[in-house]
Amino acid sequence: MPKTIKATDAVRSFSDILNSVKYRHESYTIMRGGKPAAALVPVEASSVRKTLGELKTVLSSLPHLGKDAENFFRDIEEGIRNQPHVPEETAWE
Numbered sequence: 151m152p153k154t155i156k157a158t159d160a161v162r163s164f165s166d167i168l169n170s171v172k173y174r175h176e177s178y179t180i181m182r183g184g185k186p187a188a189a190l191v192p193v194e195a196s197s198v199r200k201t202l203g204e205l206k207t208v209l210s211s212l213p214h215l216g217k218d219a220e221n222f223f224r225d226i227e228e229g230i231r232n233q234p235h236v237p238e239e240t241a242w243e
Contacts, residue, residue: 152177157187 170176178190
């Protein structure tokens with residue numbers, strides 16, 4: 151799990167953070183204004199790619215929801231149904 155660090159702290163200790171990413175294979179999420187702005191991860195982690203043939207293995211390695219699956223599915227459907235209306239055109243276009 152990535153460590154979280156504020157952008158100002160990341161600037162102050164960038165060399166140490168970079169060393170921990172390179173040599174300890176740690177990952178960092180850099181926060182700015184309380185929101186994630188960037189991720190600093192080892193090169194090996196960022197370049198790992200999966201093929202379509204590996205999809206079944208990837209999906210089987212995901213955690214199983216068990217008895218909560220039905221509630222999760224219901225929550226997702228409710229979220230989809232209750233999406234706010236988005237106008238076709240906006241002032242930003």
